[in-house]
Amino acid sequence: MSDQVVAQAQEEEWRGVAAEEISEISVSTGLRLQARSRRLLGSLVRPHIARASLAVGSVIGGNLANLALPLLIAAAIDKGIPAAMRGDASVLLWCVAGYAACAGVTTFLRWAFLRISGRVGQDMLLDLRGRIFRHSQRLSVGFHESYTSGKVIARLTSDVDALQDLVEEGLDSLFNALLSVGGIAIILLWLDMPLASVVVAGFVPLYFIWRWFRRRSMEAYRGTRGAIAKIIVQFVESMNGIRAVQAFRRQPRNEAIMTGFNAQFRDANVDALGVMATFVATIRMIGNISLAIVLAWGAYRVAGGSLELGVLTAFTVYLRRFYDPFDELAMFANSYSSATAALEKISGVLEEEPSVPEPSSPVALPHARGAIRFSEVEFQYPATSRQVLPLFSLDVPAGQTVALVGATGAGKTTLAKLVSRFYDPTSGSVLLDGVDLRSVADTDLRRAVVMVTQENFLFSGSVADNIALGKPSASRAEIEAAAAEVGAHEFIAALPDGYDTDVRKRGGRLSAGQRQMVAFARAFLANPAVLVLDEATSSLDVPTERAVQAALETVLADRTAFIIAHRLSTVLIADRVLVLDGGIVVEDGSPEELIGERGRFAALHTAWRDSLA
DSSP, X not given: OOHHHHHHHHHHHHHHHHHHHHHHHHHHHHHHHHHHHHHHHHHHHGGGHHHHHHHHHHHHHHHHHHHHHHHHHHHIIIIIHHHHHTTOOHHHHHHHHHHHHHHHHHHHHHHHHHHHHHHHHHHHHHHHHHHHHHHHHHSOHHXXXXXXXHHHHHHHTHHHHHHHXXXXXXXXXXXXXXXXXXXXXXXHHHHOHHHHHHHHHTHHHHHHHHHHHHHHHHHHHHHHHHHHHHHHHHHHHHHHTHHHHHHTTOHHHHHHHHHHHHHHHHHHHHHHHHHHHHHHHHHHHHHHHHHHHHHHHHHHHHHHTSSOHHHHHHHHHHHHHXXXXXXXXXXXXXXXXXXXXXXXXXXXXHTOOOSSOOOSSOBOOSSOOOOEEXXXXXXXXXXOOOOSEEEEEEEEOTTOEEEEEESTTSSHHHHHHHHTTSSOOSEEEEEEXXXXXXXXXXXXXXXXXXXEESSOOOOSSBHHHHHGGGOTXXXXXXXXXXXXXXXXXXXXXXXXXXXXXXXXXXXTTSOHHHHHHHHHHHHHHXXXXXXXXXXXXXXXXXXXXXXXXXXXXXXXXXXXXXXXOSOHHHHTTOSEEEEEETTEEEEEEOHHHHHHHTSHHHHHHHHHHHHHO
């Protein structure tokens, strides 16, 4: 055998081993996802066990009453009608009365089941939506930077809708189908054992087709959940960036991407429906073959006198009912597969732990002074391998205003995020008044440290409501005073409804500079010990920026502040300037000192001054 043939054989063998390993991993992952989904489903059902049990009791009673109807028909044919022909109509009347009573009980218990199960299902969905929303808000900034908002929306909308389909329709189909199949099987065995053996023989192919259907439908619906999530993500991102989309004529590209995702969703659903169609058709074929055999054999036995006509009539009615519920089981399996795939996605979010967790034994820090210390801090973002801060140490006394200057990627914003504890250091510690931020309760930390960024978010509602985010208990007078301190009162008062003006979606009714001023007022109203300004004046025009700088000199007095800004007019109000390069402080001093040393900051100052000439 040549070396080439041997090498090819080895490669094929390795591929086979790799495929087996991937298959094992896939099976293991699938089992783990299903176990996680079952835990979530169990936690949702557990508080409603009593009402769920009542609903199950209602459906059991209703099915038992429904199962009695063909028996009453058989009794009327074999006993009631012959007796009536002899002049005794009592048996027939009892059969008719029993039929009417069972029909009434079935109707009432069906109504009770739908009412109770519907309420339980809606309470479960209410609980689930609340969990997703609360947990998503609790997760750290790092999670939301990697897990798009569109995916979170998909978890809260389309995935919950899949579960809603299960609790509203699927469970009803399941209970009815299982009870019908179980009850009818017992009655068939009781009516006539030889004919029932035909039905029992049909269980062999039923078992194998059911196993195939469960596996394939689960695979198909996992595909549908992933596909619809992509559609929602694409739609949310396109609508959020609609200005850029229209400005750069990206509509054709977005439409092409959406068309591709839509096609994936269509194909995934077609696959799921194809699996469903194959299963239902096979069940119908098995049922029709069984019915044909029963009719032929039963008719032969009726003709021979070994079987009563009424028994054969009841048997065929029950047999028809026996296979019909398999359609309902298939519908339930579809709903269950879709809901399980959705629960896998939802449970994945709910089991995410914040990368910045609350301390188990928090240190109380109700009145922070504002002293910040970086102690041998190393940091790299989870999604990258590049170290942003290599063994960084820094002491900032309370009340000092520090400006962070440097090229993009120097580590300025990373320092701001660490001070605000949006991330924790990879090693080392960041301390506030000598206390590691990881030991400070989140309530105390958010009261002590506030960040104002370049892209501040305004919620739909009034200007006053948005400013009051800094202090929800603030009075109107406090809100207006905070706005006046940052120079925002004049433009707010000129709005159509003043402080009660609705800023609309994302603050779209205000200019970029006005939104930034509202964000300043919000931060100042919070009155933190540490204020972080990350490019917070970049959206302001020159007159507005000068007004804000005048306010900053007052507001930043006796308060620790970190200012990240490319505009040196803002940097010059700082007590201290740190020039960063690759996460390392290369210059440290007051603005005047660094300008006199003719280093990097001095060069930046000269270039800025020349740009104003």
